[in-house]
Amino acid sequence: MSTAVDKRTTEPRLNVYHEVVVKQRPLVDVFALVKAEKENKGLQSGAVRGAVDMFFFHCVQQLEMLPAEFLDHVLAFFHAQLFTDAIEAAKLKGKQFVLGDTLNEATVAAAIKIYLARSDVAAAWQLIDVILTDVQGKLHFRTFSSLLLHECGGNDNFPLAYGKWQELKNQKEMEWTPTMEDVLVQMVVACVKQHHRDGKTSTDDSTFHERMTTLLRDIRLASKEISEENANLLRTCFQDAGYCTRLVGSDLEMLPVCTACGGHLVKEPITPEETTKLLRAIESRAIKIKSGITAKEFLLPFRQWLLGKNGATSKQSRDSEQLHYILDGPNIAYINQNFDAGSFRFDHLDVVAEQLMAQGHRVSITMPFGYLAEKSMLRIRTRVAKEQMKNGQFIMRKRSKEEKALIDKWTKAGMIYSCRTDYLSDDYFWIYASILLGKNARVVTNDQGRDHVYALLNHHTTGQKAKKKNAQDSPTTVVEEPISMDLIERWKDQVIVNIQIRHQDQAMANAKTHAIETNGSRQYLPHIPIEEVHLIHPLPFSRVPQLTPQGEFHFPIADTENGATRWLCVTSKHQTKQ
Template identity: 25%
Template sequence: MPIASEVLEGDLPLRVNYLQLETKKRAATDNTNHESKRCVQKKKKFTPDSELRFKLESCSKVGDVTGALDIYDSSKDQGVKLSQYHYNVLLYLCSSAALGVILALDRGLEIYERMKLEGISANEAAFTSIARLAVAKRDGDLAFSLVKEMTTSGITPKLRSYGPALYTYFKSNRVDKAFEVDDHMRSFGVQPEEMELQILLELSLKAGQEQRVYSVLHRLRRSVREVSPSTATTIERWFSSDAASSSGSDKKYDDEDVRRALAAQGGGGLELGWIGSGRWSVKRTALDASGVCESCRHKMAAVDLNAEETNRFAENLAALACEKERDANSFKEFQEWMAEHGPFDAIVDGANVALFNQNFSAGGFSFSQLNSVVTELSNQHGKSPLVILHKRRVTGGPAASPQSQELLKQWTAANALYTAATGSNDDWYWLYAAVTCKCLLVSNDEMRDHLFQMLGNDLFPRWKERHQVKLRALSYNPFFDMPPPYSTVIQECENGSWHFPISRGNDEDDEAEEPHKQPRSWLCIRRDEETK
């Protein structure tokens, strides 16, 4: 993910530059689609419309905004009616040149006004170009009005749609307008990412608005696992400021209040407001292998989804499964079965476990290996597991042997086996079972394919970290690689102190597997009185 400093320090916000690429891709695609038509029509006489299209496309290829404007003026004088496509090309060229050519900015806005007067509706490509003109003009109100116009036109805004307005309000220090953009964004189900949240944090910091800072920090906690170096610097500046020192109160919370608050957030956060008073101590530090901060000696929590997030994740998962499954009734039958026979202490991805390390000549689907994992979970770990298998795994092949049939019979009788129907994807089944049971999932599946990508980056990675158990070895007795003892996420601790893990860029290898690497840097932030 691009670091937020590229937004705050550059001349254009990164998402606006991304919009330019997207627009250019659309233009290139349109050019390709019309290339073959031009070859066929090469010897035919151009109509005014096709001649205008050809000339504008030629200008677009070389970025010739002056030539395109001359063509536009000539066409207007000749009474040639422009289509949405013509306007898109003109607006794109003007927006691309607007930062360096004032004429392009003024003419682009003029062209947009004429487009509206002629009743030509703007599509996302046109709104994108006009938004870039608004950035060049430093007109946040125009950029924001364009997003609102998109919604009234029936176009669903995306995260990148809000970048121009948010960025221009940031540059002009209009904190209330920036938060108005944020409210509008969330009202349409668009969730800001670290870049957008850092802008809100910077504005709140400059204005000394402690409650907004507190709110944004918790939004960061819920939406990103670690902060970029740029965001870490912004956080350090806030906690070193006079406004941060004057934030908070001497109100005392009893242990039960704190426990309830932590449980409500799934651990790792209180959301009770600033706790304590006085100046803050801000240090860069590291954690030991068990998750203890080397600066303050506080142990980081193992942060899970809270109850509301778990329910939402389960509902989203079930909705996706019913939408993608060949027969939605099969999955609904599984939900009913789980409601009757659950919950379970562990879910076993049967096929993944049975095929673990079986990539040798005599290897294959091993029921004995699967049984050893089930037995280990039951006997040594005190877990009552449920095995999920696809129907094709329980009929014929390795399942036909007497030993396998006996195991299947035992598991079925104990309600410890569920067989996904023909045509179903058993991945939906074992994942849904583990989420609804709030239990461990035994599987070495990395869960990176398109199915899991549909679950998004909000809840799924956090759930996976706390619930997936991997097999490390299977010689005689299975060896389980349990979830880590703490979560590498932003944490607000019981005493009101904060810890922020700092991203190492693309080098995000597991520290336990790469002990020679430098330990991850964390921000440890607590009141000065706690350091005495």
């Protein structure tokens, strides 16, 4: 047996946090330890990269207290022994340098902040230029956001910051997150100030219009709405630049036009190319159990039923003014049923379908095949039901004569599709239908699972990630660009119709009953009548920052606490509605 001992398990690791925080050692002393650690073990070690990260983090924390000469030594170490060394080492191997392999992004972000503290903005931009040309892979916004903020703030160098930001977006994969909002709003402020300094107060200038359109789109990708604080910041900025600003109280006051300026908001479209991409994302999924079969083959009968037997074609559906409503069967049937006497309510679906057809619309219902059987499992989420299922006691419901009559009616009318859910989630069917039928499709559901839909569209099978092209897999597995959360949000904003159902008093004497069985024991529970159904349709415009062709700016203000839907409206004074 070998007695050799792995040196990595015996050599002590440098704990920078312990040295700085616990032992209170000066960073000058810790710097020597970090350099020695890097020299002895190299940046291939994750522990060494972590120590370097932590050291640079504490340098940023103590920027105001550290001598300029020491900071210059730290930057020289970063440039010569960390950044340049890592790039050259990658080149020697015939590869491009990837952040995270031998140098972490956190260290780069800290170095940029130290460059700014030393007023060496040029060096910070040179670092960005090298990243653009010699560094591969994703770059997080937080790595360089301090530089954008510096240039747009006290340095008054917006054109350079804007140009570099466009380069970074075009050349690097960008992950859009709400944390980007504050910096992007500061870029909007800088753009307005720059325009005002040029002696202009309207949006006649094409360069200003183009830049603002781009920045508003960036905010939409990052956060859609702006915070109250940022709304106040923008309001002050625009007013100082000679614009008129007004707060609009709700979305309703934007219909059909903005009550403050008369501007017309638009709905962000889904392009034909994006529609094709969404369809391909669903059709290329590998299905559960049966390997080598894609969802496209499995969904073909549903597609034919939807476009054929149901009396629709893709072109007819897209060109017609008639809307085609897809009812998410289980979601609607279980509304308000999470109580011990709850049930699976086919009558919910019937009321909604009849209401929509009376308005002249077409209706289709997607329903997992198990719910159409004479007996089906009842899935209500009460404490009692969960305990019963935990103990292996499954609650079965028996279909009533009235429910059988409804199913027969829908089947005869070609309205209901029995979804095979043993191979594919039933959610795929209504998502697929909404994309297939185009702009006139609507889906009635309270499923708010944006992340759930993202997972469905970006995974080949539940719980599996797409493999690389060279990985061993079935021939049908293809790696494509992921469906963005922005595209999913726009799809959701176009098709999803939420629903509210109010029931009569549970204690009504004339309430019908439904039968359930728990391990063979049958009991009859009240079937509480429906009192009212209310459908909440998507807005005819997108609740995102917008710039109209006439030059009116509109910013939606986030207010999750109170549920308000206010807007900030900005116009030049001669455009303001009287």
